[in-house]
Amino acid sequence: MLAFGRVGEEFEKRFAEFIGVKHVVAVSNGTVALYLSLKALGVGPGDEVVVPDFTFVATASAAMLLGATPVLVDIDPETYTLDPAEVERAVSERTKAVIPVHLYGHPADLDPLVKLGSERGFYVVEDCAQAIGAEYRGRRVGSFGTAAAFSFYPTKNMTTGEGGAVATSDDGVADTIRLLRNHGQRSRYYHVTLGWNFRMTDIQAALGLSQLRKLEYMNERRRELARVYREELESVPQLKLPEEKPWAKHVYSLYTVWVEGEGTRDKL
Structure with a gap:
């Protein structure tokens, strides 16, 4: 049908x-x-x-x-x-x-x-x-x-x-x-x-x-990639990285960052 x-x-x-x-x-x-x-x-x-x-x-x-x-x-x-x-x-x-x-x-x-x-x-x-x-x-x-x-x-x-x-x-x-x-x-x-x-x-x-x-597998892959992004980006002081609260399981539909300070986004 x-x-x-x-x-x-x-x-x-x-x-x-x-x-x-x-x-x-x-x-x-x-x-x-x-x-x-x-x-x-x-x-x-x-x-x-x-x-x-x-x-x-x-x-x-x-x-x-x-x-x-x-x-x-x-x-x-x-x-x-x-x-x-x-x-x-x-x-x-x-x-x-x-x-x-x-x-x-x-x-x-x-x-x-x-x-x-x-x-x-x-x-x-x-x-x-x-x-x-x-x-x-x-x-x-x-x-x-x-x-x-x-x-x-x-x-x-x-x-x-x-x-x-x-x-x-x-x-x-x-x-x-x-x-x-x-x-x-x-x-x-x-x-x-x-x-x-x-x-x-x-x-x-x-x-x-x-x-x-395969959704659970794909969500876990997203979480693994998010961990990699955090390891690579956490040393950049202008970036506020995504949070995961203790009561939450984040599935990272998007990995979004907050650029802090004026005029820094284009430089980054």
Whole structure:
């Protein structure tokens, strides 16, 4: 089968086992995964969605496409991820969701955000596009929020060409997203709501299965190369190298450095 079928279902099952959640819904790309996650949680006009001010545009545009207002919050400069203290200051009565982005492969500090969400009544939707296989306190990212969005674009740690997925352990969220990705179709030609064609193809899913089998090896190779970069670059005083917090397993989707001091980048 060329469209979504048994291979796609197998990919969803295997990826859910890898992340440690009940459900994975494969979709056409990571932006769609973010959009459908927020849509399934009821985000809409009048709502606010807290997002980092340092991220890819899709994190904010997913909320805007639903009529919600993105609230930009500063990051922790050591991890490039949401600063929980800044999030707490930004949350209001209109906050419907917070999207921690595990940028460059380093997990956001999730425990304070999940706790705050429970206390203040908002959802946590993880953006795991750059952190497939990363871990927070021994658990894989994507298993902490009510939903989590993944991207399988060619620049990610694993790829299906184009593609994405939503991970969740919420039965209702998974059911809603499955409907929305396939024209609201409950069974053949029985449509119970409006929806789109946001499906992944079986060809993409087959590639995803092959990538998933070697993902842990490839992530470990990234970590090995990051150690080499650190050994070679730590003597350069103008460079601030990537951090790995004690509670994190970094998978280095990108190895980013911070150039300190004015006028030094071009010289370096």
